[in-house]
Amino acid sequence: MLRYALKRLISLGLSLVAASLVIFLSLEIVPGDPAAAMLGINAEPETLKALRIELGLDKPPLQRYLSWTSGMLTGDFGISYTYRAPVSQIILDRIWISLPLALLALLLSTLIAVPAGIWAATKRGSIADIAIVGTTQLGVAIPNFWFAVILVLIFAINLGWFSAGGFPGWAGGPLPALKALTLPAIALALPQAAILTRVMRSALLDTLGEDFMRTARAKGLSQRQAIWRHGFRNALIPVLTIIGLQFSFLLAGAIIIENVFFLPGLGRLIFQAIAQRDLIVVESVIMLLVFAVIVITFLVDLAYAWVDPRLRSRA
Amino acid sequence: MSLLQIDNLHLAIHDQPILKGITLGVEAGRVLGIIGESGSGKSMTASAIMQLLPNGTSMTGDILLEGIALTDMTETALNDVRGRLIGMVFQEPMTALNPLLTIGDQVAETLRLHQGMSRREALARAAEVLARVELPPARFPLNRYPHELSGGQRQRVVIAIAIACNPRLLIADEPTTALDVTTQAQILLLLKRLVAEDGMGLILISHDLAVVADIADDLAIMREGEVVEAGPTARVLREKSHPYTRALFEASSHQPDRRAIPTEAPLLEVRNLIRTYPLPRKSIFGKPGMFEAVRDVSFTLDHGESLGLVGESGCGKSTLTRAILGLDAAQGGSISVDGETVVAGQRMPTGLRAKMQVVFQDPYGSFNPRHKVSRLVSEPLHLLEDAPVGPERDAAIGQALGEVGLDETDAQKYIHEFSGGQRQRIAIARALIIRPRLIILDEAVSALDVSIRAQILDLLADLSTRHGLSYLFISHDLHVVRAITDRVMIMKSGQIVEEGATETVFADPQHDYTRTLLAAAPVLEEHVS
Numbered sequence: 029m030l031r032y033a034l035k036r037l038i039s040l041g042l043s044l045v046a047a048s049l050v051i052f053l054s055l056e057i058v059p060g061d062p063a064a065a066m067l068g069i070n071a072e073p074e075t076l077k078a079l080r081i082e083l084g085l086d087k088p089p090l091q092r093y094l095s096w097t098s099g100m101l102t103g104d105f106g107i108s109y110t111y112r113a114p115v116s117q118i119i120l121d122r123i124w125i126s127l128p129l130a131l132l133a134l135l136l137s138t139l140i141a142v143p144a145g146i147w148a149a150t151k152r153g154s155i156a157d158i159a160i161v162g163t164t165q166l167g168v169a170i171p172n173f174w175f176a177v178i179l180v181l182i183f184a185i186n187l188g189w190f191s192a193g194g195f196p197g198w199a200g201g202p203l204p205a206l207k208a209l210t211l212p213a214i215a216l217a218l219p220q221a222a223i224l225t226r227v228m229r230s231a232l233l234d235t236l237g238e239d240f241m242r243t244a245r246a247k248g249l250s251q252r253q254a255i256w257r258h259g260f261r262n263a264l265i266p267v268l269t270i271i272g273l274q275f276s277f278l279l280a281g282a283i284i285i286e287n288v289f290f291l292p293g294l295g296r297l298i299f300q301a302i303a304q305r306d307l308i309v310v311e312s313v314i315m316l317l318v319f320a321v322i323v324i325t326f327l328v329d330l331a332y333a334w335v336d337p338r339l340r341s342r343a
Numbered sequence: 344m345s346l347l348q349i350d351n352l353h354l355a356i357h358d359q360p361i362l363k364g365i366t367l368g369v370e371a372g373r374v375l376g377i378i379g380e381s382g383s384g385k386s387m388t389a390s391a392i393m394q395l396l397p398n399g400t401s402m403t404g405d406i407l408l409e410g411i412a413l414t415d416m417t418e419t420a421l422n423d424v425r426g427r428l429i430g431m432v433f434q435e436p437m438t439a440l441n442p443l444l445t446i447g448d449q450v451a452e453t454l455r456l457h458q459g460m461s462r463r464e465a466l467a468r469a470a471e472v473l474a475r476v477e478l479p480p481a482r483f484p485l486n487r488y489p490h491e492l493s494g495g496q497r498q499r500v501v502i503a504i505a506i507a508c509n510p511r512l513l514i515a516d517e518p519t520t521a522l523d524v525t526t527q528a529q530i531l532l533l534l535k536r537l538v539a540e541d542g543m544g545l546i547l548i549s550h551d552l553a554v555v556a557d558i559a560d561d562l563a564i565m566r567e568g569e570v571v572e573a574g575p576t577a578r579v580l581r582e583k584s585h586p587y588t589r590a591l592f593e594a595s596s597h598q599p600d601r602r603a604i605p606t607e608a609p610l611l612e613v614r615n616l617i618r619t620y621p622l623p624r625k626s627i628f629g630k631p632g633m634f635e636a637v638r639d640v641s642f643t644l645d646h647g648e649s650l651g652l653v654g655e656s657g658c659g660k661s662t663l664t665r666a667i668l669g670l671d672a673a674q675g676g677s678i679s680v681d682g683e684t685v686v687a688g689q690r691m692p693t694g695l696r697a698k699m700q701v702v703f704q705d706p707y708g709s710f711n712p713r714h715k716v717s718r719l720v721s722e723p724l725h726l727l728e729d730a731p732v733g734p735e736r737d738a739a740i741g742q743a744l745g746e747v748g749l750d751e752t753d754a755q756k757y758i759h760e761f762s763g764g765q766r767q768r769i770a771i772a773r774a775l776i777i778r779p780r781l782i783i784l785d786e787a788v789s790a791l792d793v794s795i796r797a798q799i800l801d802l803l804a805d806l807s808t809r810h811g812l813s814y815l816f817i818s819h820d821l822h823v824v825r826a827i828t829d830r831v832m833i834m835k836s837g838q839i840v841e842e843g844a845t846e847t848v849f850a851d852p853q854h855d856y857t858r859t860l861l862a863a864a865p866v867l868e869e870h871v872s
Binding site (some may be wrong): 243246248249257258308337 | 488
């Protein structure tokens, strides 16, 4: 198991290096002068020159790459051109919204999807199964911002239980902050839950048809015991894959939901930074997201190995 | 009172009758062999005894275990009976165990469930049970996972699960069908020993008369949901009073009428062939290890000759086949057909490919289900320079189907409309349509029922007579190889360990491994005399 984790860790490191190279090359080298891109076509030559020096563009590419990556390793992501503040600080502020939001949404989606998927699979063909499958069809088809608007209408405007948007910050205690994240998390979670329910259902159905489930029944286990002791864990592997993919998506893909609820999260940050051509922020946020995705993949790999002994020994 | 008594059992699934009035009895300490071809209802009889039936099943009749009707029991009561009073062993040891749990836990689970043992007690007992099935904990620790064991070892674990609670009745449904002959012999011996030691009743279900005849005290021959003949083994085999029993018996030891005369002209020549596979890398930067699947193999196959290749799973038979067909590149040595050298991949001349065709084992998996038979059969025609088109093409398809005993009109059907035996005929038609010189038959009759197998063997013999075809006949089934080949090669661990005229090798094997194989193969004739 340790060997397996170590191997995955090495490949994680290599992926990070490769990703940083791709980002650096695509943003700084390939399309010409980043400073010109940031300032637009009407920039004064002096301003351009000053920006080039500020960005370090006068230095050779290799040196720039090394100082960028070594800076990131020490937590120095540079200074944002538009915000005139350290990028690390800007990201840190935003991540305390995006990360809890993503985690909350993922938790919700898993809590809905796993029991619903298991229920549908064990009652295959019943009214409950048909109802669940039908609902997931809707959940996949309806965009999450529509859910968001409906949630705001019902719970914020009509019932007045939640505020319609904004974020009070964590300084006032966790409760108001969590309350502000509840509706966005639900809006994010519902479509994800629909997908995950279908994966859980079909994975468990596949498992139920396996020979070892018959062995379990022949041992004298009831249908329910057989599903819990033998079926569930075997059905987890595809479910884990989807959960990993969903978390990566939720972390950065919440742009629209963040806009609907006026949440200053990472999604909005990157959207604004692109609009303002703040390449330093764009570069850093993308690198951070890549880092997050790679780390999540690593964790999912570890979870696979925890579930499936065949992976442990193959390493 | 019998241990198990089945009386007039009728069973239907969605109103489709499966069992039609089965009456059977099993005595304690005795082995009942149930023989039948696929669809005869033998496995459904086992499921009915376990009361593990598919949805939509309706059933009448009685199943009494020690006088108690299983058919009247509640599901909870049945859960208590399964695993405690009745144990069951299945056909596929590779998939019958949960891949995520250790073998110790899987054996212990039965004990914890029925005997209320703690995990520690149950594991200690599981170690003893595994030792009984010849998996001593010193060599096979309880924390092994199924994937770390071979097929035969896994089947022992399944048997350990089934006998952990000392059941009164053990049901083994084709327990050795997926295993090599030597492993099969060991598993049968183990089952026999367990019956003798524990005095339990054993129901041994098989399609193979020879396997069952070896250890069964009583036999029941099933056909289309009915028991056509039952009684003590010796009597059934001697009298064969029902015509179906006779037919089954003849099919099992069928000898096709072979008239083809092999020439001395070599068709296929394999010289010092080496085929290696890279093993998974030990580390990201490490060099992958190498596995030698075929090691320095040389042989010649003459025009019109039928050559057998026998070996157990993993010996390199299929790797050798793929190299001969030019599907994989060899790492050393040479292969030539009619003097032309075989090269792998796209560089292989189509004319050379057209000389060789192959028929695989699985009649269900080796066809694209979305194509009509006409397209499936005519697929190899693209290898010909002047491939027939239009009516000529249809005529060629019709002729190929006719040669294998099918009708021209079958060309317009889809593959799911055919039985396993018919599909294998279609596979042969597909091979025949471009008039190859060599057909490689890779376990081509292994998945077929004995009566169908006999027909296919006849067909092969007839075709080789008519067209002077050469066969490379690959099989683990010694009996079939003996019936259909002129010469035979025995393969073990990537090497040919013995080669010679089939009758000579079978009558007087020289290599130890050949002797082991022959000794392990169940033989039906002994029981009759």
